[in-house]
Amino acid sequence: MKRGAPVLALVLAAMWLVLNDTLAPAQVLLAALVAAALAWWSARLRPLRPRLHRPLLALGLLGRVFVDIVRSNLSVGRIILGLVRDRDIRSGFLEVPLELRDPHGLAVLATIVTSTPGTVWVDLSADRRTLTLHVLDLQDEAAWVRVIKDRYERPLLGIFQP
Amino acid sequence: MTGIESPWFAVPVALLLVAGGLLAVVGSLGLVRLRTFQARMHGVSMGGTLGLGCVIVASVVASSAIAQRFVPHALLVTVFVVITAPATAMLLMRASLYRGRER
Amino acid sequence: MSALIDGAAWFASGCFGVAMLLALWRVMRGPAAEDRVLGLDTLYVNGLAMLLVFGIRTASGAYFEIALLMALFGFVGSVALAKFLLRGEVIEP
Known part of the structure; x- marks a missing residue:
């Protein structure tokens, strides 16, 4: 099974940054780490992957x-x-x-x-x-x-x- | 004049707040006035979509004007409410149908 | 804070207050249990909007976070109540 959902990770990172209302480099790094970990970990909870055409x-x-x-x-x-x-x-x-x-x-x-x-x-x-x-x-x-x-x-x- | 004192921000925020309040009252009035449970659900989704949406846009504009930059964090409330509303509506509708059959 | 926004915010707070009272009437009146759940659902959505209006009036960010928490917990509460009405159980084995 293919792992990792890039769109989900991007959305999660954006949500983290909006919630903290910041673009500080440390927060961006933290957001990227948390989002990547969550997206990787939750891949097994989502057996069907959506595919957005158009x-x-x-x-x-x-x-x-x-x-x-x-x-x-x-x-x-x-x-x-x-x-x-x-x-x-x-x-x-x-x-x-x-x-x-x-x-x-x-x-x-x-x-x-x-x-x-x-x-x-x-x-x-x-x-x-x-x-x-x-x-x-x-x-x-x-x-x-x-x-x-x-x-x-x-x-x-x-x-x-x- | 800058920030929230400027009419370019104050007038839209005030209009959105008034519109949101009126929509919410009409939606809740539907909760009281409409006759069947299924019909009442439509009134509720009125206050929950456009009524809340107006207030959230007003909040984004106001906080952006105060901070002098774009502050979008109130939009997260919209995201949560829009994602979660169908689940509640669907479960309540099914519950009412199921219980209606039992009675 | 300009007088215009202050007046509009008071008006909106009043509207949401009235909406919450109407929802409360439906919670107390019923007649069916699902009507009460629907009333509670309306109650929390209007309360959330009222908090956002407070946040605009006081120019404070704290109300936004409470509104966010209300959105999350209100949803969980409504779903749990609706699920209970549907199946007589919230979390099924």
Whole structure:
């Protein structure tokens, strides 16, 4: 088994330096040592190694998710304050067929779905083919399925499963 | 005028603080007003994402203005909250479904 | 500290205080146990935000570290409670 995870070590070292709020040479050295040791030691805890293809696509996805978080916050806020009066708000469960199988990709999808208010991840079927979500404003089921598949799943497929 | 007294820092920080506070109140209001447990979870994720996010950005801007350099350490709170929120939400959702079936 | 930021910080503290009271109402009211856990979860997130606002107002770094600890321990607490509701056990053999 290949040992050492350079990305994990870099992230850990960056976190150490940010937490200490310093760039002193001694702290940088300490950060490098701690991060390398932790990354080497935790390699056996992570049997699956994520492989990031197309990092630019990941950056684009990050920006898109940020915009979606702001937008869905505003729409959920309007529902809570009772500003949507022209129709009934119907919330319910939604099933989305998935093509994404990579566990890291699914973890990122769970983070995206949960951090946008209005959708909460409920369950993934045992064969990883169907995802169940709870949607607050389930007006048009097909539109929600399209949003999940086109906006989030397609870029994730490109990033984790080329 | 430098640092935190400058309007270039003070106005964005003040706006972010007001926005964050309002978002958190609306999110918690959802916790009280919405009728089912599943619907209430959406209100909570509002205060936890954008409400907290506004305050954290305000904190980064303010501490950077005071120290006269970029101080990003409050962003670590965002990282932790964003990474951990799905685990809590997923477990609570499953718990509610499981207990709902039992009752 | 400019008066503008001070006023905004007081306003935000008030908002988070109200949000914490609403969450506390949900903790006491229930009706189901998972509602109470959700209320506790909201309570700690809003408390964490309030501490960050205090940190801005007092220009002190100590509040940030407490907020970080609250983020970590609040998560562990919520997950343990949710896991207990789900399985009747927190750490399964």
